[in-house]
Amino acid sequence: MNPPLVLARGLEKAYPKVYRSSDRLRALGRLLVRGEDPDRVSVLRGVDLEIRRGESLGLIGDNGAGKSTLLKLITGVLTPTAGSVEVHGEIGALLELGAGFHPEYSGRDNVVMAAALHGLGGAELREKMPEIIAFADIGHYIDEPVKHYSSGMVVRLGFAVVAALKPDLLVTDEVLAVGDESFQKKCVKWMKDYLDAGGTLILVSHSMYHVQKLCRHACWLRAGEVRMQGDVFEVTQAYLAWHERKSAALAEPRPEQRAGLEFSVISVSLNGSQGEQATLVEAGDDLRVHVRVRSRDGRVPCIAIGITRADGTAVYGLSTDMDGPPPQRVGEAEFACELELPELALLPGGYTVRVHPLDPEGVRLFDTVERSLIVRGASREFGLVRLAHHWNRVADETLVP
Amino acid sequence: MPAAALTLRFFQRELRNRFQGSFSGGLWALFQPLLQLAVYSFVFVHIFKARIPGADAPGYVVFLMAALWPWMALSEAVLRSTTAIEENAALIGKVALPREVLVLASVASSFAIHLAGFIAIVLILAALGSAIQLSGLGMAILLYVPMFALALGFALMCASIQVFVRDTVQVLGQVLPLLMFSAPVFYDRSLLPEQFRGLMDLNPFTFYAESFRVVLLDYGSFRPLQCLAALVLAAVVLLLGRWMFRRLDPHFEDFL
Known part of the structure; x- marks a missing residue:
């Protein structure tokens, strides 16, 4: 040394x-x-x-x-x-x-x-x-x-x-x-x-x-x-x-008016962790988002899940009525769903996972819950996600001998 | 960092600084004190009819010259180097360097210019047939050594205080003429009323004013106790100045 x-x-x-x-x-x-x-x-x-x-x-x-x-x-x-x-x-x-x-x-x-x-x-x-x-x-x-x-x-x-x-x-x-x-x-x-x-x-x-x-x-x-x-x-x-x-917090102060909503989020867990603190994920690992929603009238909600950059730039989002099964009933007026994103393609950085319950028609949006997600890794690629890619060899006839 | 090489660079820069842009260049260094000497001589000899007491007294011009030139070296060195740290604030904030070097270079350049002028004028006046003993020139140059130590000590003190209290240089501009007139530069000690003569020894320049006349004009005589006191004072002022500078040095950047 x-x-x-x-x-x-x-x-x-x-x-x-x-x-x-x-x-x-x-x-x-x-x-x-x-x-x-x-x-x-x-x-x-x-x-x-x-x-x-x-x-x-x-x-x-x-x-x-x-x-x-x-x-x-x-x-x-x-x-x-x-x-x-x-x-x-x-x-x-x-x-x-x-x-x-x-x-x-x-x-x-x-x-x-x-x-x-x-x-x-x-x-x-x-x-x-x-x-x-x-x-x-x-x-x-x-x-x-x-x-x-x-x-x-x-x-x-x-x-x-x-x-x-x-x-x-x-x-x-x-x-x-x-x-x-x-x-x-x-x-x-x-x-x-x-x-x-x-x-x-x-x-x-x-x-x-x-x-x-x-x-x-x-x-x-x-x-x-x-x-x-x-x-x-x-x-x-x-x-x-x-x-x-910091800049996101400056941009939108969110008023808390959960009580009395038709649909409200009870909990969101990322890879099993529920706390307010950011969840750490290694780049390329799997991410599971587990959501529980209360439905006031007992109707089956739609659940939308999205990932944004911490400043609000949308990266990817989808909802249960697009390609998933409807949320399952887990209690009197509670529904749950779980989304798995295998081999997460996000590049290292800070992200936010947003969850919204929607009415059964998937038209009106109620409530918003956010969880911080930090993707770790040593990558010098640019942007938000890693796109599938490979480098091709240049055709032989164009090379200078 | 070799401090000596650095001092030399700053010394060269300081010299160039003074003559760069001035029309007459280096000649000004010689010309300005000459002019001053001419004016003073005219006023004192022809208007005030100043006479140096004593039967074998030298002419007033050489009498004045022998003390005035060293005084200018001392006072200019202290006055100019007081702002040496402040003026180099930009450098001090960017580069780590031994800061004494800045003060040392400034004092050295003032002494170099005025010592050169001194030697030149002594030679000129001797050639014109004044009562100058050229054999005393070596001794006179030696006298500059303790005076340099004294000037450097004062300069280190003033430069470090100037960083904190910016009026130091203005106050100094008022104090230095007082020191000059309370030392026997324009007159001889014997012209003073009896009860004030002893007080003159409190002025640090008195010893130098009188000693230069002893070695160059054979006017008056050395007093061993006075010599010793002057040497001790020069050493003490130098050490005190260095102590003060080093104590304040770590805080310069905070106050510049």
């Missing part, structure tokens, strides 16, 4: 509360006399992190969750309020935009300074300069002051410097979002090669596509705490599902 490249234990960061200028003076006095300032707002709490050489970690979370703060703590730009972080190796960091470029100086001068900050001397730099300029590919702008650059150019130059330095640990914060399509591709390709060559990466991104493509592990930060950490697919799926639920 090689020792961890980054080891953080109980990492905590709090910013001082500074509202008026007198607060600054008071903070200065406290820091000088006592060496600490208790008046603080906490932004990161109890973060444990361990990254080994050759690993790649995606850092995801909402705005303000503490991702950038965590990166700054790792790179040593910020000092933790409590806890510790150790890094055994050279860090190349691209934090937000700019990478510390001075706006008045030309790109070339800034490259020289950035290289010096990473401990690269004159001779080595002269060797690497053409490589950096070629990678950045910003033409004559290299000799213009950085203040005239577009944000994309700044990122290009910043990335080019880091790429030339080949650090042990590369830390990037949302840099891919600014570059244009071709530069993004170049960066992603470079990062893949870098990872293949044994490099270590911490990537902050809101693009789950990039995170899944480049990282094998992920860490989800929520309001300054680690919500989930582990395999990239599980974490990103949980994160996306959480987002979908």
